[in-house]
Amino acid sequence: MKKIINDPSTVVEESLRGVALAHGDILKVRTDPAVVYRADAPVTGKVAIISGGGSGHEPMHGGFVGLGMLDAACPGAVFTSPTPDQVQAAVEHVNGGAGVLLIVKNYTGDVLNFETAAEFAAAEGLEVRTVVIDDDVAVKDSLYTAGRRGVGGTTLLEKIVGSAAEGGYSLDEVEALARRVIGSVRSMGVALTACTVPHVGEPSFVLADDEIEIGIGIHGEPGRRRVPHQPADQLVRTLLEPILDDLPFSSGDRVLLFTNSMGGTPLVELYLAHGIAERLLAERGITVERRLVGPYVTSLEMQGMSLSVLKVDDEMLRWWDAPVRTAALRWGA
Template identity: 55%
Template sequence: MKKLINDPNQVVDDMLAGMVEAHSDKLKRLPDTNVMIRKDAPVSGKVGIISGGGSGHEPAHAGYVGKGMLDGAVCGEVFTSPTPDQILAAIQAVDSGKGVLLIIKNYTGDMMNFEMAAEMAEAEGIQVAKVVVNDDVAVEDSTYTTGRRGIAGTVFVHKIAGALAEQGATLAEVEAVAKKTVENVRSMGMALTPCTVPAAGKPGFELGENEIEIGMGIHGEPGIEKTSIQSADEIAQILLNNILEDLPLKEHDKVAVMINGLGATPLMELYIIHKKVSEILREKRIHIHETFVGEFMTSLEMAGCSISLLKLDDQLSELLDAQADTIAFKK
């Protein structure tokens, strides 16, 4: 394992320290926590929005803290859900009295820890609403299992809920638009290489010289199948087919597209993927409102990508276009 780190057990703390140094105009760190909040939190008259999860997905989630997106990000250990006390501290710090929305990715650990924190906050008299993101179509959606994972589509939920909250909407309104976003966003990823949790010291899984994993999660959880390397066009087609099967789109529908790198994928390759994605959507006469290409929800130094599609109506596209000023997302 070659990484630019000091102590594998200190990576989250060191990272957050460096982040605060770099972006003290936007962020502050709640003392003695791994919680990053807006410099001006709590923003009076505004619903607070909190997201978070394990670290290792940077710029998620602290990169989205700022005007027009999140009020707070709770950063767990690498790939490990943060604990309820930290989430509670974040809720307390960003609540201006208008309540707090928790944006949770659908993982058992995140679900349980955020729920416990929500219960504690409610016991203190803070209004809390929750929205669970489960955009990953690689996972079967069944009531008998834990359901689908939340992956890169979460960034759209941050953006849209954050934009509405910035306008002074109520907690119920912000919750509703966040849920609407979740209902309209689908994603799927694939990996070319594994990644190494620093404290684990070795890769989470193995892929052969010519093997790729289709439907990869963002924590090294395996996907649908291991297969041999294919062309960018074929991979784009596979991911997009799976998404379109699940998110039926008609001619003239409007979407936002996110081509997300998992950490070690050159932008060049993401654009090559997008070439095919835009071709396919054009053929189907689906209108791309905006395309986001880059690293939005990573998995340490994993090579690979995910594609997300968000079906837009007028409200969603207006909120997507609204101003945002965060480290990783500016509009």
């Protein structure tokens, strides 16, 4: 294992210190329990948006903390759910008096720990709502979930809902919008290589030189099947068709297309794949209204990619376009 680390047991804590130094104008970090939160938190009168999950997927979630997106993120150990006390601490830091929305990816530990924290907050008289995103069409169940996994669509959800909260939406309005986005986004990924979790020290799975894993999860969970490596045209089609068939998407739809690197895939390949995806969507009469391309939901150094397609309307586009200023996403602010 070759990684730029000192001790596998301190990777997350040391990384968070670096995040705080690099982006101190946008966010603050506490390490016990670990929470990343807006530098100007709490924002009085604003619905607070909180998410989180295991580390190793950066910039998700800490890189999305800031104006127009998340008020706080709870980073667990690598590929490990954050604890209820982290979520409680996040609520304490960012609650501005208008309620709190928790965005949770559908992984068993995440769901249980966020629900526990929400119950504690409710017992203290705080109004907390929870939404669970499960956009991965690859599998019904996995090693980590009951039902579909939450993957790349989470980034789109956090941006749209975060900006709506910044724009003055009430807790009811923010929750309703979040549920509409969750119902309108689908994703699927592929791995060309495995990643190595620092405290494990060896790849999470083994692929032959000519094999790829279709439908991989962001923790290295198995997907639909292993197949021989494919040319880009075929590979993008393999990912996109199950996404479009699932909702289903149809001619005349307007969408946001998110082409995501799993960490080790360079932009030259990612843009190539994105261009293919846009062409395939156009062939179906689907209009790409907005785009996002880059490594935003990663799996350490895994080579691979995912596609997320969100069926958009004018309200979603309004909040997608709204100003955002975070470590990873910045426009209009």
